[in-house]
Amino acid sequence: MKRKNYSSEEIEKKLIEKGVQPTLQRIALCQYILCVADHPTADEVFDWAQKNMAKISQATVYNTLGVLTDSGLIRAFKFPHTEKIVYDCNIEDHFHFFDEKSGRILDIEADSVKLNLDLPKKYKVNSIDIVFKGEIK
Amino acid sequence: MKRKNYSSEEIEKKLIEKGVQPTLQRIALCQYILCVADHPTADEVFDWAQKNMAKISQATVYNTLGVLTDSGLIRAFKFPHTEKIVYDCNIEDHFHFFDEKSGRILDIEADSVKLNLDLPKKYKVNSIDIVFKGEIK
DNA sequence: CTTCCTAATTAGAATAGTTCTAAAACTAGA
DNA sequence: TCTAGTTTTAGAACTATTCTAATTAGGAAG
Numbered sequence: 001m002k003r004k005n006y007s008s009e010e011i012e013k014k015l016i017e018k019g020v021q022p023t024l025q026r027i028a029l030c031q032y033i034l035c036v037a038d039h040p041t042a043d044e045v046f047d048w049a050q051k052n053m054a055k056i057s058q059a060t061v062y063n064t065l066g067v068l069t070d071s072g073l074i075r076a077f078k079f080p081h082t083e084k085i086v087y088d089c090n091i092e093d094h095f096h097f098f099d100e101k102s103g104r105i106l107d108i109e110a111d112s113v114k115l116n117l118d119l120p121k122k123y124k125v126n127s128i129d130i131v132f133k134g135e136i137k
Numbered sequence: 138m139k140r141k142n143y144s145s146e147e148i149e150k151k152l153i154e155k156g157v158q159p160t161l162q163r164i165a166l167c168q169y170i171l172c173v174a175d176h177p178t179a180d181e182v183f184d185w186a187q188k189n190m191a192k193i194s195q196a197t198v199y200n201t202l203g204v205l206t207d208s209g210l211i212r213a214f215k216f217p218h219t220e221k222i223v224y225d226c227n228i229e230d231h232f233h234f235f236d237e238k239s240g241r242i243l244d245i246e247a248d249s250v251k252l253n254l255d256l257p258k259k260y261k262v263n264s265i266d267i268v269f270k271g272e273i274k
Numbered sequence: 275c276t277t278c279c280t281a282a283t284t285a286g287a288a289t290a291g292t293t294c295t296a297a298a299a300c301t302a303g304a
Numbered sequence: 305t306c307t308a309g310t311t312t313t314a315g316a317a318c319t320a321t322t323c324t325a326a327t328t329a330g331g332a333a334g
Contacts, residue, residue: 021330023282023330043320056283057285058321059283059284059285059322060283060284063282066322078216080214084319084321097256112255112256113252113254114253115250116253118249119245122273123234124271124274125271126270128267128268128270129217129268132264132265133264133265134260136259136260137259137261158302158310160312162312179291180291192313196313196315199291200312203293220290220291220321221290222291
């Protein structure tokens with residue numbers, strides 16, 4: 001839901017801030033990933049790219065998604081319902097809701113989930129992944 | 138931790154109960170999956186089978202894991218840390234702890250996690266997957 | 275501008291895990 | 305035993321992703 005409308009300049013600035021060389025391909029892909037897409041997979045990004053920009057290779061899409069993920073501009077998730085890696089421009093701590101009807105993934109804010117754990121003391125938890133599955137009425 | 142020592146006869150009975158034809162291969166694989174293995178992947182099951190039983194094909198291992206999963210005797214999970222499907226003989230509702238040091242997966246009983254959700258009413262939750270990542274000291 | 279130098283892009287091959295296919299081998303029931 | 309339906313099997317096919325090696329583009333220095 002945090003769909004923004006970044007200009008090329010703003011995206012360029014973001015990339016530089018993160019130490020990523022702002023090439024034409026990367027800026028274009030960011031337009032889609034940061035502004036338009038909703039939890040896209042690599043092939044969705046590639047499909048969009050083929051329709052909306054000059055010739056680009058699949059490898060560049062994968063490279064770029066890797067670079068963006070490593071730089072912390074986006075995050076990569078793996079969900080139980082698909083093999084494909086899903087990318088998320090929401091880099092805050094959060095959980096996910098998978099709508100079994102539509103296949104859509106929705107973000108769940110971290111503070112709408114209160115957890116009360118009773119684990120053995122020696123279990124040191126570094127991070128928690130939660131996926132709710134269900135449907136939206 | 139629910140490591141049992143089922144005899145061939147007990148396994149055969151379980152398979153029949155679930156409407157699964159108890160072939161030699163299926164019984165043998167169940168010995169490993171239900172009694173010995175701890176969250177195995179398909180290739181771990183295949184490795185074990187090659188060492189411990191007469192010639193068996195990889196396809197049979199995949200078929201059998203599929204049949205056992207469909208029948209409800211075991212469950213299949215997909216975790217964020219690996220591509221491989223992980224099988225679990227614990228068919229109760231439960232969550233998982235992934236030990237980042239050892240790579241081991243441990244079961245977390247459902248009632249050691251209390252959840253307090255504040256989701257929009259129209260979100261109907263059917264199931265919840267939780268993976269804790271961390272280390273065991 | 276050129277000349278380097280490095281980094282990014284590319285096409286295609288390679289890989290990993292899994293599923294499919296078609297044939298052969300079983301198994302259960304009549 | 306015969307037959308029909310299952311299982312098993314080897315190998316091919318498939319899907320998502322990563323790797324490789326060659327080409328191209330972008331800067332910095334002169």
